[in-house]
Amino acid sequence: MLKPLRRAAVRVVKPRVSDETWARLRAVDPWHRQSRRGLIAFNKWDKHQYARHYGRHFMDLRRTSFTLLQIGIDGYRREGSGGESLRMWKHLFPKAQIVGLEQDDKPFLNEKRILVYQGSQTDAYLLRSIARKHRNLKIIVDAGSHRPEHIRATFAILFPLLSDGGFYAIEETQTSYWPRFGGSADLKDPATTMSMIKDLLDGLNYEEFGDQKPRCYADSHVVAVHCYHNLVIIEKGVNAEGGHRPRDWATPGVAYDGNS
Numbered sequence: 001m002l003k004p005l006r007r008a009a010v011r012v013v014k015p016r017v018s019d020e021t022w023a024r025l026r027a028v029d030p031w032h033r034q035s036r037r038g039l040i041a042f043n044k045w046d047k048h049q050y051a052r053h054y055g056r057h058f059m060d061l062r063r064t065s066f067t068l069l070q071i072g073i074d075g076y077r078r079e080g081s082g083g084e085s086l087r088m089w090k091h092l093f094p095k096a097q098i099v100g101l102e103q104d105d106k107p108f109l110n111e112k113r114i115l116v117y118q119g120s121q122t123d124a125y126l127l128r129s130i131a132r133k134h135r136n137l138k139i140i141v142d143a144g145s146h147r148p149e150h151i152r153a154t155f156a157i158l159f160p161l162l163s164d165g166g167f168y169a170i171e172e173t174q175t176s177y178w179p180r181f182g183g184s185a186d187l188k189d190p191a192t193t194m195s196m197i198k199d200l201l202d203g204l205n206y207e208e209f210g211d212q213k214p215r216c217y218a219d220s221h222v223v224a225v226h227c228y229h230n231l232v233i234i235e236k237g238v239n240a241e242g243g244h245r246p247r248d249w250a251t252p253g254v255a256y257d258g259n260s
């Protein structure tokens with residue numbers, strides 16, 4: 001009874017990509033060679049080349065059980081539209097619970113291991129409830145409004161709720177530079193997405209400057225910031241390696257002697 005239904009579903013989601021594109025994808029990211037169905041969202045991602053970065057960073061999680069939360073699942077208000085990337089994640093992580101958060105209602109996407117919530121990416125109460133309900137949040141993908149003020153607010157709420165060893169990805173970071181999306185062409189504007197990212201980079205080295213104490217939660221929990229064209233992937237862990245600065249670190253003009 002179920003078989004014809006399942007076959008029909010596979011036909012619907014089958015990716016339409018040329019052989020040339022397939023060859024290129026396989027070349028850059030052998031992780032995805034495993035399955036054509038896993039490439040459902042590649043039409044979209046290939047444009048931005050996110051997939052090969054995700055493939056590299058997320059590969060170790062592929063056989064583990066955890067929760068992946070994606071904010072913004074596409075389709076907007078179009079009925080029955082969106083969710084391709086959620087299905088792709090489900091396929092790529094066979095033991096993971098995939099959770100979506102979307103401002104528009106998408107109940108048709110709910111199925112085994114995929115659960116979609118309707119709401120805003122800046123609703124702190126909702127985000128915390130989701131994290132409480134779905135433990136071991138190891139991957140968060142912010143693909144929501146792409147507005148810097150939302151991206152920053154969501155990161156402030158959700159990053160502390162991400163598990164150690166987890167990844168926080170922000171897609172379409174180019175909007176940081178676009179006033180139309182609330183970004184700014186001023187590279188020093190402190191309110192943009194990329195200014196937050198640049199600050200995370202300083203925080204990564206907090207033990208080498210100032211009073212060597214973390215200025216905020218992110219300082220002591222961001223262990224790597226991977227920046228790509230229009231994509232940032234932040235790794236979480238314990239950032240307390242210990243400082244290496246010499247006693248006279250604040251004295252200008254003293255040459256580095258290799259002992260620090």
Ligand SMILES: C[S@@+](CC[C@H](N)C(=O)[O-])C[C@H]1O[C@@H](n2cnc3c(N)ncnc32)[C@H](O)[C@@H]1O
Pocket residue numbers: 041044071072073074075076077082083084085086101102103104119120121122143144145146150171
């Ligand atoms: C560009 S799409 C994301 C596509 C995603 N990269 C993918 O592969 O599926 C952005 C989605 O975010 C949703 N969105 C926009 N603002 C939001 C907000 N404040 N809270 C939650 N979702 C939002 C939109 O409705 C839309 O469906």
